[in-house]
Amino acid sequence: MHRRTGRLPATATAQQVRVLLSRMMRLLVTALDTGPWWRRDRWDPVEEPRIPLREHEPMGRYAVHFDAISTGWLRLAIQWHCKVGLDTGMLTWSTVHRRTAAIRVFDTFLVGQNVPGPHLAVDAAGVRRLMLDFLGYVRAKSVTRGPRAGQRLSPASLQKTAGDLEAFYAFMTENKDDAAATLTDPGWSQLGPEHTRFYRRGELGSKPRPRLEGQIIDDEAMSKVMAGLGLLGTPVEEGGFGDEQAMRITMLMALLGRRVSEICMLDPDPLLPLSSTGLKALQPGEDPQTQAPVAKLHYQQTKIDGGPDTVLVDAEVVTIIHAQQQWAARHFAEYGAPGKIPKYLFLAAMKNRNGDRPYSSLTLRNLLTRLAERLDIRDGAGRLVDFNRTHRFRHTVATGLLNAGVPLHVVQRHLGHLTPTMTMTYAQTLQSTAEAEFLRYRKITASAENIDIDPRDLYDMLELDRRSDRILPNGWCLLPPRQTCTKGNACLTCDKFATDASFLPELQAQQDRTAELIDQRRTAFLARTGEQMGEENIWLAGRRQEHDALGRVIVTLEQTRLADGTVQAVRGAGVTARTDPITENQENKH
Template sequence: MTGGRDEATIDWVEAARVRCDPQALEDLWAAVPEPMRLLCFAESSVPPEYAGAFCHDGTWRAGVDLSQLPEPMRREVAWCVFRIIELGGKIPTPGLSMLVRRLGEVIADRAGRAPASLLGLPVRDWCRQIQHAVHRRRGRLPAATTMNNIRCLLTRMMRLLVTASDTGPWWQRDRWNPVEDNRIPLREHEPMGRYSVRFDRIGTRWLRRGLQWHCKVGLETGSLSWSTVHRRIVAVGEFDGFLGGRGVEGPWLIDGAAGMRALMLEFLGHLRARPVTRGRRTGRLSPASMQRLASDVEQFYLFMTDNKDAAAAALAEPGWRRLGPEHAGFYRRGELPGKPRPRLDGQVIDDDAMTRIMGGLDLLGAAVADGGFGDEQAMRITMLVALLGRRVSEICLLDRDPLLPLSPTAPASPGDPAADGDELGLVAKLRYQQTKIDGGPDTIPVHAEVVAIIREQQQWAQRFLAEHGAPGRTPKYLFLAALMNRNGDRPYSGTVLRNLLTDLAVRLDVRDSTGALVDFNRTHRFRHTVATRLLNSGVPLHVLQRYLGHLTPTMSMTYAQTLQSTAEAEFLRFRKITADGRELEVDPRDLYDMLELDRRTDRILPNGYCLLPPRQVCGKGNACLTCDKFATDATFLPELQIQLVRTTQLITERRATFEARTGHQMGEDNIWLAGRHQERDALGRIILTLGHTRLADGTAGAIRGAGVEARTEAITGKEDNH
């Protein structure tokens, strides 16, 4: 066990060791089932329901003899064995046997001076004593690999002991591990529920304790998720580093609103200048990272300001009561970097590249001996992500049986896709875990292909648990973690999947139409691709919104874009008519290019298009209907009809006013009346022509908006004609 991360775990165990309650160890022993209170863990003594949790080798047959240990230590080791099994882990029988023998040698050498409990010495002291005992017997130190294994297992067991025997409030611990401490309130399906968090990285005690209380209250009330807790610790840790050396005395940070304002602007400058220290990126922090860090610190202080009296009482830190309005919001509108609008260019995978990717996914499931990666689950997860456009976490957290009937009259559980109906039709609903958007939809309709993939995975999971799981266990998830999962309650890791896809992307070397590498290990590209294909196939936006599990159309449009081919095809569906009712001589494709290349909104009129070149200025005011640069099509027909009615009504009203004022009728040679007659006649010709004009594809279909199936038919017809 090496590295800074492991050393930090040993330091935490040492700090927590002094808080253990001796009486709690008695309670732990009482929780061990009678059949597991053994002096020797061996093939002949361990009950069958627990035997599968031990590594079966020569050591297992001989057994792990605890008789050489003092009674308290014997109970501690036995409880640790049971606890590891209870959490779904595997007992490394050779390592456990080695550790017990070395502990017995240390106790024998010290002749009554050795502690009777594992918690009697720090991990490092136990390791030094073991090395000395081996050296005395063999004249040499144990191998580095052997010591690493011993240190690893000893740290794991002592971590379990101090976690279980620390009877103080759970939130006051410097490390929160929801796997080992079920008092930590998590959602039923938590994507990051297997990852612990560390508060000991925050050196300032009042700041660390304040953040712990904030996160505790947030988890208990549901206002914070576990992933937000991870993020907030990172942000406050950054803030703690910034405060170092600035003479901050307490939670109020600095006296006066002006000083507070200056301090937090200085923190923002600190973030702007901070270099990236992790990941593949280099240079400064991205605007999104800066915004996230600054906003999390601001939200933390907003909460503490709103609850300053309760915080001061719970933390025994009166300094929190000194928070005021200046702590409730640090930044003004526009001061924090805005989240850049996601660029859709390059996010959508084209059809040729997608075909190659899907054709190469079998490498994920193929055996390693055959040149594959040997992970069938990764293959099926990627297939579902690509077919459905779901997030990776949503697929990894699928229930064991996530399929629902498509309608109340459908079978309770979709079976054989071929027997359920049309293989190309929707045959079931898929229920997924909506862990990102509260209140968002959590079901989507799926085709027979998806049902077949899920049924195949269910069979695989059943075989896996029969071989590796605890007897009688029913898995919680459809896709299962391969390690530490005898109970079937750990989902497949999204990190493992992305690492495999990174290797697969390099091996397949899929290129898009521009020759760029398609990095589909960025799995959100599949989500962009599915959303864009649905939108361009004529799926209404509100349907796309529900399919993606979003609450607003704006969220859905972040993932989808109208393809150039679809936009052009939609424009070309309608014939273009000039002001005198004749068909426009300009090729509609040229007109589309003119409007698209220039993107001039002043050339798009309420009732048509202006064909005046971009660099020329119109000198005719609003006399578009008598201008040779005016063009329109059937999409503007409702506006043109309204304009005709209004023009006719205006002529009638003005002629009546003229007669009332002068006593004479307005003559046909009146310049104003002549102009209005020209406009009315032009409108009549245009409306008459459009009423008898078919679409560019030869059909006379009704005018429809974007996102309807009829649009796709016209596009298909156009493509078939080429």
């Protein structure tokens, strides 16, 4: 190029040429290498077809780099371990990535440790000391990238790193004679019982329960996302991102709570009819919220062996799938190789003439991050919602289903969980968040006075006595369980009535209805008798008393809503959209 034009190529062009030449060189090396494929320092399923993979492998386009492991005997051993694991099905390609990452950490730790070889130490006590030192080394490590950069590794990351190393050595101990022969290293034959389990019960900590606090997308943020999804599919020249596939993938994640890999790797025709009537798409004018399931969606269950791989879907989802099928057919007809049939519904945009590459989850996460920045989508605390963590859609759907009263075992099947253990995490988080939200609000009586009961005791009382006659549309009834109500509907004149600011919309609506009822009855009384209804009228006096009580309660709650004396209205998981009218009314008054 310099000879022809007198200029050097642009940086991007030069980079593309380097990438192309590097790939060509690797392909040439692969073709000429007659040795075992597993001894290569770089494993790339795209370049080496002998690497055993599942039919649908989420990490199938990503290479594993063993050359980052500097200790020779360790590098060769992890290669052999991964090769045997893939051959036998004991390991998946995704697990190979994770296990190799753990060995890289161990390799860095070994620098300067002067270990004698694969057996690590001359006796069991030495192995024990070394592995405790490694545990301390991992605990002291910091996250190098992402939102937690600079912080210590999470307990889950610590367990994965130490656990993967322990699993590797347990395998090598069980197969020590084969390892010594295959790797031509007699050091592996010296492994003993001390190498099968490095850590005692409790030393790695208990299995951390997934933390869902802050992972639920609130209603306001979700509404902005759904309203702004059109930008993903809008052409670039019109101010959008020009990616219809990203728009539809995000819609399916938000509606179904499926993992991003499960959506990206859908079959070209993933819909199964529920009945002989076939599939029904959403018709013009139909409300998506009123549609019952009309089909089943088959997805690739790559996370849990033996887990469910279908989910019920409604006509809105069927419509989205049909739209993507039409787009994919047009796209592949223009850019695909003649005679080829695409393997996936959502197609990678580049290097995909055979249609065997699914849409990249990394591309989607980058687009969602840019979308959130453009729309300035923020959560209730004012923080920018990090939508590149697409699992938040799954957390949100799961919590919403449980909040709507869907039985646990049904939610378990919907999420594709093999056991209810993981599903219970959502249920437990939902209940603890609901309790925290209950405790936020100041509780008052019908006379607008503070309740002389500890809020936690009050919450326990209400939960232990969940009778239908204790659940009120505008608060709670604190009548003891063995007593019956003699007040009828006169809750606002009863000292057992309690409420808080989360019921403000209901209380305000009740006050308005009471005022309207008084006007209607007084007008009817005047028409029938020709006289005004006197204030001494028993019915009117009762309604006036209720109206005045509502006024006092509303004024008190508007002045001090929360237990800490502030008036901020915040929505959380397990709480319906009651706080929207509170906020809107407050803004209108100002």
